Amino acid sequence: MSSMTHITPEIADLVRGAPERPVLIFDAERLARRAARFQEGFPGLVTYAVKANPLPEVLRVLARAGIRTFDVASPAEMQAVRDAVPGAVLHYHNPIRSPAEVAAGKAQGALSWSVDDLPGLDRLMPLKPGTEIAVRLRLPVKGGAYDFGVKFGADPEAAEALLREAAARGLTPSLTFHPGTQCRDPEAWGAYIRAAARIAAAAGVRLHRLNVGGGFPHWGSEDEADLDAIFDRIGSTTRAAFAEAQPALVCEPGRAMVAGAFAVLARVKALRGDGAAVLNDGIYGALAEWRDVPRAADVVVMAPDGTARVGAPVARIVYGPTCDSIDRLPQPLDLPGDMAEGDAVLFPGMGAYSAALATRFNGYGDLSLAEARTRA
């Protein structure tokens, strides 16, 4: 299976080095292959949502793989992209911006701006004629691990009015949406695309581009068929729904681009009397997202010599290193019965929303970075 992460010789070496801090293991080749996979399969422009993992190493590998356009949400993300990728194109797709943030976006030459209400559009003015305004559409669509429509987005009627307004101001009207992260249902995209076509027609506007967001799934589904089904549905629905007025398609994956390219290597600080394991990383560190997004517990445990523990699995509560009692994984994990203190615990598929969310609470959360192959 393509999602498998193996104990490669490099990983065994890292384990034998007994790192005191948790290690983010970066498989650059895996990231480059994933970028190629998106660019070959997606029927349009592939951009990268920087918030999933803004490490300069990631941005540089993506740029080398041909990704030149980045979805950014803040001046700091814009600067991170500018520093790592000269000549990058910026899509500023956080619809709520302070005056200083609007000025920063203009100074950085953002090419596309998302908006979801009229005050948000007003805050951008004046804009150079022809600047792309990507109206962020929101529908009550299910399918993601959690709903992205709670905070941002215009309902269909408001989106229609915004498209008309953008066109009337001499700007270039586009539509964008986000079906929710870790979304496995192609119909979530299908429903949005059909609605986008209806809204554009009602507004009497020809869409320059249709940005179908991120949300592409990773966990439990790095098997490629899942992505193909989504890409196919996006292409076929767009062709059918827009007839003569085909918009160019854009996507902005975060999670599905970068998740598989990293593993987190933690260590067992202690085994408690009840069998619970206390690790040197947890909910306040790189495992932050485990509380909110359900995921496969495909964890590998290794002895300090780098060999796999193969004892019969035991359901263990897993705690992080801080003193807070919420610092535990939501479900017990099935971990080997012969697991011991000092063992290494490898969490694959940890490239997205991991290091980006890690805090320094209680003096932990400082991860080191190592490059290594995670697949034989």
Ligand SMILES: *Cc1c(COP(=O)(O)O)cnc(C)c1O
């Ligand atoms: C977070 C975000 C993304 C990336 O979402 P994933 O679920 O990680 O693919 C893309 N676009 C926008 C506007 C976002 O806010």
